[in-house]
Amino acid sequence: MNYAEMMLAMGVRAKRAARGMAKMPSGDKERALRLMADAIENARGDLKVANAKDLEEAERTGLSASMVDRLTLSDAVIDSMAQGLREVAAQADPVGEVVKMWKRPNGLMIGKKRIPLGVIGIIYESRPNVTADAAALCLKSGNAVILRGGKEAIHSNRAIAKVLVEAAARGGVPEGALQVVDVIERDAVVEMLKLEEYIDLIIPRGGEGLIRFVTANSRVPVIKHYKGVCHVFIDESADHDMAEAIAVNAKTHRTGVCNAMETLLVHAGVADALLPRLANALMDKGVELRGCERTVALVDQAIPATEEDWDAEYLDLILAVRVVDDIDAAIDHIDRWTSLHTESIVTSDYANSQRFLNEVNSSTVMVNASTRFADGQQFGLGAEIGISTTKLHSYGPMGAEDLTTTKYIVYGQGQIRE
Amino acid sequence: MNYAEMMLAMGVRAKRAARGMAKMPSGDKERALRLMADAIENARGDLKVANAKDLEEAERTGLSASMVDRLTLSDAVIDSMAQGLREVAAQADPVGEVVKMWKRPNGLMIGKKRIPLGVIGIIYESRPNVTADAAALCLKSGNAVILRGGKEAIHSNRAIAKVLVEAAARGGVPEGALQVVDVIERDAVVEMLKLEEYIDLIIPRGGEGLIRFVTANSRVPVIKHYKGVCHVFIDESADHDMAEAIAVNAKTHRTGVCNAMETLLVHAGVADALLPRLANALMDKGVELRGCERTVALVDQAIPATEEDWDAEYLDLILAVRVVDDIDAAIDHIDRWTSLHTESIVTSDYANSQRFLNEVNSSTVMVNASTRFADGQQFGLGAEIGISTTKLHSYGPMGAEDLTTTKYIVYGQGQIRE
Numbered sequence: 079m080n081y082a083e084m085m086l087a088m089g090v091r092a093k094r095a096a097r098g099m100a101k102m103p104s105g106d107k108e109r110a111l112r113l114m115a116d117a118i119e120n121a122r123g124d125l126k127v128a129n130a131k132d133l134e135e136a137e138r139t140g141l142s143a144s145m146v147d148r149l150t151l152s153d154a155v156i157d158s159m160a161q162g163l164r165e166v167a168a169q170a171d172p173v174g175e176v177v178k179m180w181k182r183p184n185g186l187m188i189g190k191k192r193i194p195l196g197v198i199g200i201i202y203e204s205r206p207n208v209t210a211d212a213a214a215l216c217l218k219s220g221n222a223v224i225l226r227g228g229k230e231a232i233h234s235n236r237a238i239a240k241v242l243v244e245a246a247a248r249g250g251v252p253e254g255a256l257q258v259v260d261v262i263e264r265d266a267v268v269e270m271l272k273l274e275e276y277i278d279l280i281i282p283r284g285g286e287g288l289i290r291f292v293t294a295n296s297r298v299p300v301i302k303h304y305k306g307v308c309h310v311f312i313d314e315s316a317d318h319d320m321a322e323a324i325a326v327n328a329k330t331h332r333t334g335v336c337n338a339m340e341t342l343l344v345h346a347g348v349a350d351a352l353l354p355r356l357a358n359a360l361m362d363k364g365v366e367l368r369g370c371e372r373t374v375a376l377v378d379q380a381i382p383a384t385e386e387d388w389d390a391e392y393l394d395l396i397l398a399v400r401v402v403d404d405i406d407a408a409i410d411h412i413d414r415w416t417s418l419h420t421e422s423i424v425t426s427d428y429a430n431s432q433r434f435l436n437e438v439n440s441s442t443v444m445v446n447a448s449t450r451f452a453d454g455q456q457f458g459l460g461a462e463i464g465i466s467t468t469k470l471h472s473y474g475p476m477g478a479e480d481l482t483t484t485k486y487i488v489y490g491q492g493q494i495r496e
Numbered sequence: 497m498n499y500a501e502m503m504l505a506m507g508v509r510a511k512r513a514a515r516g517m518a519k520m521p522s523g524d525k526e527r528a529l530r531l532m533a534d535a536i537e538n539a540r541g542d543l544k545v546a547n548a549k550d551l552e553e554a555e556r557t558g559l560s561a562s563m564v565d566r567l568t569l570s571d572a573v574i575d576s577m578a579q580g581l582r583e584v585a586a587q588a589d590p591v592g593e594v595v596k597m598w599k600r601p602n603g604l605m606i607g608k609k610r611i612p613l614g615v616i617g618i619i620y621e622s623r624p625n626v627t628a629d630a631a632a633l634c635l636k637s638g639n640a641v642i643l644r645g646g647k648e649a650i651h652s653n654r655a656i657a658k659v660l661v662e663a664a665a666r667g668g669v670p671e672g673a674l675q676v677v678d679v680i681e682r683d684a685v686v687e688m689l690k691l692e693e694y695i696d697l698i699i700p701r702g703g704e705g706l707i708r709f710v711t712a713n714s715r716v717p718v719i720k721h722y723k724g725v726c727h728v729f730i731d732e733s734a735d736h737d738m739a740e741a742i743a744v745n746a747k748t749h750r751t752g753v754c755n756a757m758e759t760l761l762v763h764a765g766v767a768d769a770l771l772p773r774l775a776n777a778l779m780d781k782g783v784e785l786r787g788c789e790r791t792v793a794l795v796d797q798a799i800p801a802t803e804e805d806w807d808a809e810y811l812d813l814i815l816a817v818r819v820v821d822d823i824d825a826a827i828d829h830i831d832r833w834t835s836l837h838t839e840s841i842v843t844s845d846y847a848n849s850q851r852f853l854n855e856v857n858s859s860t861v862m863v864n865a866s867t868r869f870a871d872g873q874q875f876g877l878g879a880e881i882g883i884s885t886t887k888l889h890s891y892g893p894m895g896a897e898d899l900t901t902t903k904y905i906v907y908g909q910g911q912i913r914e
C-alpha cells in the first residue's frame with residue numbers, strides 16, 4: 079500500500095470536514111456525542127468479540143500483564159467510554175467564546191474569539207478506550223480528528239471506530255471529521271507526521287519511546303507529555319498530620335500514574351521529628367525508601383539513593399527521599415530534577431507558600447494538597463486529552479478548551495489608517 | 497570553530513539566566529529597558545560607524561535598494577529603537593497575572609498564572625533594529641533571548657548588542673539573558689535549532705525562504721508568519737464612500753507590508769454601480785488591476801487575472817479583483833486562497849457581518865475597517881514580535897503576553913484523593 083497517498087487522502091478529507099465542524103452548532107455537537115455514547119453501549123457484544131482477537135494475539139506474543147490490562151475492554155471500561163462521551167457532551171462548548179474585547183482610541187473594538195485548531199492527530203498505544211475519549215474532546219472543540227492507535231489494539235480500535243463513525247454521521251458530524259488509521263505499519267505514522275498542510279496539532283499519548291519517535295519525525299507541531307517526577311516538599315512549619323496524609327496519598331493512592339509522588343523532600347529542621355514517622359507510614363503501605371545520607375541516618379530501612387533516583391519515575395511502590403537545608407535547597411533540587419509536571423509544598427508559613435508558588439515553574443504547583451489532584455477531571459476541565467509538560471500553547475492538564483485557539487475580531491465603522 | 501559547542505554553551509547560559517529573569521521584579525525590568533534606551537541614543541555615533549561597514553559591504557555585493565534601505569541605521573531608525581524600548585518599558589508586565597481562578601467542590605482553589613516561556617530564539621534578516629525590539633519584548637516578558645541576525649547586518653548587530661548587553665547588565669538583567677550569535681555561518685543556526693533542551697521557542701522573522709529553512713531544520717517549536725494575502729470583500733449593502741476609502745487605504749497606504757490588501761472581492765449585485773468607481777480611485781493612486789472576466793468587462797484597463805493572481809502577495813501597487821455572486825462565494829474564495837492573515841468585509845448588513853466574523857477563520861477578521869490595522873501596535877498590544885499565521889500558541893499579532901504561558905497553581909488545606 080502507498081501510505082503517503084493514503085494519509086494524504088485522509089488529511090484532505092479531515093481538512094475539508096474541519097470547516098464544517100467549526101460551524102457545527104453546540105446543540106448538534108452535544109446530540110452527536112450522546113448518540114455516540116448510546117452506540118458504544120449498544121455495541122458491547124461486538125466490541126468484546128473484536129477485543130478478544132487482540133487479547134489472543136497479546137497472549138501469543140507474550141504482552142506484559144499491565145499491557146494486557148490496559149488492552150482489555152471490560153464492561154467497566156465500555157461503561158466508562160460511554161460515560162466519558164456523555165460527560166464531554168454536557169460540557170460547555172469552548173468555541174465562540176470571546177475571551178476579551180477592548181476599544182481603541184479610534185473607536186475600533188478589538189476582541190479575541192475562540193475557534194477550533196482545525197485538524198488534530200492523536201497517536202496512542204494500548205488503551206483502545208482512548209479512541210472514544212479523544213474523539214469526544216476533539217469533536218466537542220469543533221475539530222476534525224485522525225486517530226492512530228497501537229497495532230496491539232487494531233481490532234478493538236477498528237470496532238470502536240466503526241461504531242463511533244456511524245453514530246457521528248447520524249448525528250450530523252461531517253464526513254471525514256472522525257477518521258481512524260486502519261493499518262498497523264509505522265510507515266503510516268511517518269507519513270501522517272509530514273502532513274503539516276493538513277494537520278494542525280499532533281498529540282502522542284503513550285510511553286517515552288513513542289513520544290520521542292513522534293517528536294523526532296514530525297513537521298506538524300507536537301504537544302508532549304514525557305513523564306512525571308513529582309516532588310512533595312515538607313517545610314519546617316508543616317502540620318505533621320497533614321504532611322503524613324499528603325505524603326502517603328501522593329505516593330500510594332495509585333502508583334502507576336504520572337501524578338504520583340516520586341521524590342519526597344524534607345526540611346532539615348523537622349527531619350528528626352517527622353521523617354521517621356513519615357517513613358513508617360509509607361513503609362506500612364509497602365513503600366521502599368531510597369534516601370540521601372541524612373535520610374539513611376534517620377531511617378534504618380532506607381536504601382542509599384544514587385543520582386539516578388532523583389531522576390526516576392518509578393511508577394511503583396518506591397520513593398526517593400532527601401533532607402534539604404531549607405526552602406531554597408528544596409527549590410534548587412526541584413529546579414535541577416523536575417519533569418515540569420507537578421510539585422507540592424506542605425507548609426504553615428505564608429511567605430514560603432508564596433515563594434513556592436511563584437518560583438517553581440512546573441505545570442502544576444500546589445500548596446497543602448496531594449499531587450494526585452493534578453488531572454483535568456479533578457481540576458474541573460472535564461475529560462482530559464493529556465498533560466502537557468512543554469510550555470508552548472498549553473501547559474499542564476489539557477481539556478477541550480486547550481484544543482482551540484483565538485482569532486482577532488475587529489468591529490469598525492469605516493476606519494482607515496492615516 | 498565548533499558551532500555545536502558554541503551554541504550549546506549559549507543555550508546553557510540562557511537557560512540559567514532564564515530562572516533569574518522569571519523572578520525579576522517588574523520595576524527592575526522597566527528600569528533596565530529604560531537604561532537600554534538611553535544607551536542606544538548615547539551610542540549613536542558608534543552604531544553609525546558599524547552600520548557603515550555593513551553598507552559598504554552591501555554596495556560591494558550589490559544588495560537591492562530595498563534591502564539597503566532596511567539595513568540602514570538612520571537617525572530616525574536609531575530614535576525609533578530607543579522609543580520602542582521605552583514603550584515596552586512602560587507596558588504592563590504580563591508575568592504573574594492570574595488569568596482565572598475557580599473553586600472545586602473539595603475546596604481546592606485552582607488558578608492559571610502567567611509565567612515566561614523560558615528561552616526564546618529570534619532568527620531574523622536585514623533589519624538590525626529588530627535586535628532592540630525583540631530584546632525588549634523578550635526581557636519584558638521575563639524570558640532570556642538568543643538573537644541571530646543576518647550576515648549582511650553583522651557589524652550593526654554586534655554594535656547594538658554590545659550597547660544593549662552592557663546597559664542590561666547595569667540594570668541588573670542576569671548575565672546570559674541577552675545574547676547575540678556573533679558568527680555569520682548558517683551552521684550556527686542549524687546548531688541553534690537543535691537545542692530543544694535549552695530553547696523553548698524559535699521565531700523566524702524574514703522572507704519565506706528563511707522561515708521554511710528554520711521550520712524544516714528545527715527541533716524547537718517554531719511560530720511562523722509566512723505571508724499576507726489579505727482580502728477585502730465589498731458586500732452588496734456596503735456604503736459606497738466607505739468601500740472606496742477602505743479599498744484605497746488597504747491597498748495604497750503602504751504596499752510593502754503584510755497587512756496590505758492583495759485581493760478585492762466585489763458582490764455581483766453592486767459591481768456595475770461600484771466597481772468602476774473603486775477601480776478609478778485605485779488607478780488614480782497608480783494601482784495596476786488584474787481582474788476576473790466580469791471585472792475586465794466592467795473595467796477596460798484591468799488585465800485578465802490568472803490563477804496565480806489569487807495566490808499572490810504582490811507587496812506592490814498591483815491588485816487582484818474578482819466579482820463574486822454572494823457572501824458564500826466570497827467566503828469560499830477566501831477559504832481557498834487565504835494566507836490566514838487578515839480579511840475584511842465592508843457591509844451594512846448585520847447578518848452578513850456576523851457570518852463573516854464567524855465563518856472566516858483567518859487570524860484577524862474585520863468588519864468595516866482597513867486591513868492596515870492588523871498590527872500589534874494598532875491593536876494596543878504595544879510592540880509586536882511578529883504576526884503568527886499558524887494557530888498553535890498564538891494566532892495573529894503577537895505582543896509581550898504571547899511570549900508567556902500559564903501554569904496551574906493550587907491552594908489547598910490538606911486535601912487528599914479518596
